[in-house]
Amino acid sequence: KQEVTQIPAALSVPEGENLVLNCSFTDSAIYNLQWFRQDPGKGLTSLLLIQSSQREQTSGRLNASLDKSSGRSTLYIAASQPGDSATYLCAVYPLSGNTPLVFGKGTRLSVIA
């Protein structure tokens, strides 16, 4: 059964700092990996989607990498801002089985001004 782990569970950094969020998954047989953002009291918003054949995806100050063989992904946020404060969730789409997305529990990020 696919399991997704995100470490750390919470992170606090000063504004302007570059940071990395980690995600690991137990089964490398995946279609893709996705990073979502969740603001308090809100739903999830898709940030980046990396296909299994890709190594990374970039959107603005965000860069996500994927190492499928080792079961790891990182989300790099450059020059963090207070508006980046949110919970970031990683999810993988398994190749087999009926479950379309398996989520980690997220990393709660606080960027302090």
Next chain:
Amino acid sequence: DAGVIQSPRHEVTEMGQEVTLRCKPISGHNSLFWYRQTMMRGLELLIYFNNNVPIDDSGMPEDRFSAKMPNASFSTLKIQPSEPRDSAVYFCASSSVSGVGETQYFGPGTRLLVL
């Protein structure tokens, strides 16, 4: 498009009462997902539909939970009878094509409190 619409946004009910959560997916999307989120267990998939047909309901906790999708623009998740341990945020999401590998678009969620 208005995105995925869920109602109600908040629901407070007493144990034993029936609760019905509603979802309108994004127009043109043919896959719909119901999730439950708690602090302890994170985000869990309850059930999902492709073209209005339930594909996998293995995440539904027990027979007290049921979901329907009578047409492409509407789905319900019903809990009867409700229990305090059902308190959580329930999300609906939709995606296009077959849903395989496609990103999902989430609604704002329904925050349920069962007293």
